[in-house]
Structure formats: C-alpha cells, structure tokens
Amino acid sequence: MEKKHILLIGTGGTIASEMGDSGLVPELTSEQLLRYIPDISGICAVDCVQPFSLDSSDLQPRHWVQVARVIRESYGRYDGFVVSHGTDTMAYTAAALSYLIQGSPKPIVLTGAQKPIGFETTDSKQNLRDAFAVAASDMAGVVLVFNGKVILGTRARKTRSKSFEAFSSINYPVLALVQDGRLIRYIRPECRETPVFYDRVNPRVALMKLIPGADWETVRWLLGRSDALIIESFGVGGLPTYEEGSCYEPVKEGLEQGKIVVMTTQVENEGSDLSVYQVGTHVKQNLPIFEAYDMTTEAVTAKLMWILGQTRDREKAAELFYTPVACDILARK
Ligand code: ASP
Numbered sequence: 001m002e003k004k005h006i007l008l009i010g011t012g013g014t015i016a017s018e019m020g021d022s023g024l025v026p027e028l029t030s031e032q033l034l035r036y037i038p039d040i041s042g043i044c045a046v047d048c049v050q051p052f053s054l055d056s057s058d059l060q061p062r063h064w065v066q067v068a069r070v071i072r073e074s075y076g077r078y079d080g081f082v083v084s085h086g087t088d089t090m091a092y093t094a095a096a097l098s099y100l101i102q103g104s105p106k107p108i109v110l111t112g113a114q115k116p117i118g119f120e121t122t123d124s125k126q127n128l129r130d131a132f133a134v135a136a137s138d139m140a141g142v143v144l145v146f147n148g149k150v151i152l153g154t155r156a157r158k159t160r161s162k163s164f165e166a167f168s169s170i171n172y173p174v175l176a177l178v179q180d181g182r183l184i185r186y187i188r189p190e191c192r193e194t195p196v197f198y199d200r201v202n203p204r205v206a207l208m209k210l211i212p213g214a215d216w217e218t219v220r221w222l223l224g225r226s227d228a229l230i231i232e233s234f235g236v237g238g239l240p241t242y243e244e245g246s247c248y249e250p251v252k253e254g255l256e257q258g259k260i261v262v263m264t265t266q267v268e269n270e271g272s273d274l275s276v277y278q279v280g281t282h283v284k285q286n287l288p289i290f291e292a293y294d295m296t297t298e299a300v301t302a303k304l305m306w307i308l309g310q311t312r313d314r315e316k317a318a319e320l321f322y323t324p325v326a327c328d329i330l331a332r333k
Helices: 028-037 038-042 059-076 090-100 124-135 215-222 249-257 276-287 297-308 314-320
Strands: 006-008 017-018 022-027 046-051 080-084 109-110 141-146 149-152 156-158 167-169 176-181 182-185 205-209 228-233 260-265
Touching: 006 028, 006 124, 017 182, 028 046, 038 046, 038 124, 046 124, 046 205, 046 260, 059 090, 080 124, 080 297, 090 109, 090 156, 090 297, 109 124, 109 149, 124 141, 124 182, 149 156, 205 215, 205 297, 215 228, 215 249, 228 297, 249 260, 249 276, 260 276, 297 314
Parallel strands: 006 046, 006 080, 080 109, 109 141, 205 228, 228 260
Antiparallel strands: 017 022, 141 149, 149 176, 156 167, 176 182
16 A cells, blocks of 8 residues: 655644753754654655744744645645644644634644653654554544544643643543554544635634632723633633622623623533523623533634634624534534
C-alpha cells in the first residue's frame, strides 16, 4: 500500500520548547521535531511547515485563521494533517478549526505535550507518533490526540495542568484510542465529500465567570467592549436576582444594543438547563439570550467568533449557534 502523505504544521508549545534563561520557550521547528521520531517514515511521508512558533498562551484568533488557511491551501496535496501545538489553548484552537474547516473527510489532528521533546522523560514522542497514526488513518474531521485518546475537536478541554493525561472529552465519548500505534476506533465523525472552509472570525467575544456577589457593572463594561458575552453561571444556570445591583438590567441593555449573550455553566460536565430554577427561567423567558446546553466554553467562544465573522443579525446568529457543527451541541431542549 502506498504511504500516506501528511503535512506537519508546527506552531510552538511545550513539545517544541527548550529551556531558556527564564523558562521554557518554543524553539524547535517542525523539521527538528520530526527528527526525534525517525521511525515515522515507516508509517507515512511527512512534509513540514511552520507558520509561527509561539507559546499557545500568545495565540490569538488570527492564528487559528492562519492555520486553517495553511490547511486549505494544501488540502488537495495531503491525506491528513498534524498540528503540533501548545496544550494551554489547544482546546480553543481545536474548536476554532472545527468551525473554520467543516466536514473534512481527511483527519486534521492537533497534538502537543506536557514535557518538551528533548527531555529525558517526555510524552512528546508518543503523542506525535499517535497523532501521525491517526492522521494516516480513515478518521475524519478535526480531532485532538493526547495520551492515547482521540477527542473530537469541539469536545476537548485541558483538565490537568501537569500530568500526561491532560485532556478530557466533555459531554461526548472519546472517538478512539491509540494503543501501540494501532487505532481502536469507536466513532468516525460525519463528514462531507469536500470540506467547507471559512476564513473570517470576529474576536470581540468576552467571558465572565460568576462568583457569589459578582459586581454587575462588570457585565456592562464587558458588553461595552465586545459584541458577545458568555456568562458562565452556576450549576444548570441562572442569573442572581439579589436586590442590590441585579444583573438583569445590564444584560438587558446589552441585548437591546444588539449584543449577544450566551448563558452557560462553570460546571464541567452535563451542561446547562435554564428551565429548572426560577433564577434561570426568568432570564430565558424574558431575554433573548442564547443557552449553551452541553457545549464546552471553548466551543462556545470559537463558535461565537466564527458566527460573528459572518453576521451580526441575532436571528441568523441564533440559527447558526443552535445548528450542531461537529456534534458541538446535542442536548438542546
Ligand atoms: N505554555 C505551553 C503552551 O501552551 C504549555 C504546553 O504546551 O503544554 O504553549
């Protein structure tokens, strides 16, 4: 069988880092990364590109567009793509690529590591090998490969800051496992014959995590500086109704100015349901807010940026928001 052709897109992160004077800095190019796993030439033929080399904390939405553009421009020439990336914001990039490249029949695989590839103890080589195994398989869509798990791009979240088991699949099953280079597949994401590419995002999206006694002037300020605000509330969701400084008014004002407000939950698993408590129903019934249900905050963020890159019309935005893309929202009531 002919070897698959894979494009390795290096973007930086711990995997490509070396120790500098004040901590780890991404230094290695994608070619240099590849030299650490020479055995990969037995599985696939790899070309390398390096659009940028950053700690993923420094990534901005324009970098997502840049990676999507690299993939679009080379899509016809490769069977699959591996994006090596910092772990800190990899879940955001995975979600963003899921909206910017929809229905890809070829695998687009993000991976990274908790320890640099040059360290004696490292997860880099295994993750990179596994990512190539998935990129050379019949997997489809945007996925994240880490510590032997294949996670759908819209469902990934970094849930551990230090150990190798860094990512979890939130409110959705793991798609596959990679064991000794072999893919044990449970789910193949749905795809189209050819993907649909987008290249516009609007980064004016803000996030507020509620704390007891939150100052609602913060909502007014955040809405004043953005086109959409995500409010991570408590439990299944709702807005506090305490007398002094009710949150309701600033949210209502923002909505009247044409802003989008999405209610979600800060609880990691099982999602929101604003219809359960009065603190939720009074918001849902009286204000044209959106509800995130089982989506991750990373996916909500990237989806809003993608939607706002296309439209500011609330009805059109609602239609796009509630239409599942890569199984990102499945529990809408
Ligand atoms: N700070 C690093 C980054 O996200 C962490 C990592 O890659 O694990 O680029």
